[in-house]
Amino acid sequence: MRTLFFDIDGTLLITHRAGSGALQQAISLEFQVEKVNMEVVFGGATDRYLLSELLRLNGLTDNEETRGRLRRRYSRLLPTVLKETGGTVLPGVNSLLAELSRFPIVKSAVMTGNFAETGRMKLDHFGLGTHFCWVSGGDLDADRDDLARRTADQWSLMHGKDAVADMIVIGDTPKDVRCARAMGAQSLAVCTGGFTRDELTAAGATWVVDDLEHPSALEVLIP
Incomplete structure (x- = not known):
């Protein structure tokens, strides 16, 4: 079995900052809060980390109760904001996912900094949800590497130790590349999220492509 763990934002699709917009409203x-401070780096971060940082930046207590309130409000707002902001599936994504589905040995899953629930909202909004057998989200981990290690452990429990012997993380940030190493996976980095080929290569990506429309993306992902 080969397992592919796709990131969402900047890799599969763009939402024109629907997530940050919904969090600001929440x-x-x-x-x-009349004037919300949103001065935090979203790229590659987990939602668990973002909630804590945004609460702190806005002078609010960061604890389980306040994070729960913010998460629930955010989850209620996101579907509406997604409709308002538009967004698009990135080049080559639909055809790549359709082609991968032809290979029974390949399992396509999602590993995202989004909460699993809101990650699914984004996938379903853009018609991509049915391509993925599982979504592992940033519900518990403030650090992306911890998310990756937990994802690998859960995948192994669900499918056996052999299932984690051949994994590739597909993402658009250096944090995606680093978390691939943390879970013992290779990485395919795409230049669709704002980072350059040189930056992604320097982070240690196994392969780098301009986007998922590039023919070499499919060549890399199919065993």
Whole structure:
């Protein structure tokens, strides 16, 4: 079995900042913050980390209760914001996923910094959800490497030790590349999320392509 773990934002699709927009609204509405401070780096971060940072930046207590309130409000707002902001599936994604589905030995899953629930919302909004057998999200881990290690452990429990012997992480940030190493996987980095080929190569990506439309992407992913 070969397991492919796809990132979502900047790799499969772009939402024109629907996630950050919904989080900003959620903080404002849930905690009555008039001017929300959003000065945090979203790329490659987990939602668990982002909630803590945004609460702290806005002078709010970061604990399980406040994170739960913010998460629930965010989850309620995101579907509406996704409709408002538009967005698109990135080049080559639909054809690549359709082609991968022809190979029984290949399992396509998602490993994302999004909460699993909101990650599925994004996938379903753009008609991609049916391509993936599982979504591992940033629900518990503030650090992306911890998310990767937990994902590998869970996948092994579900499918056996052989299932983690051949894994590839597909992502658009240096954090995706580094977390692939943390879970013992190779990495295919795509230049669709704002990072250059040189930056992704320097981070240690096994392969780098301009986008998932490039023929070499399919060649790399099929065993």
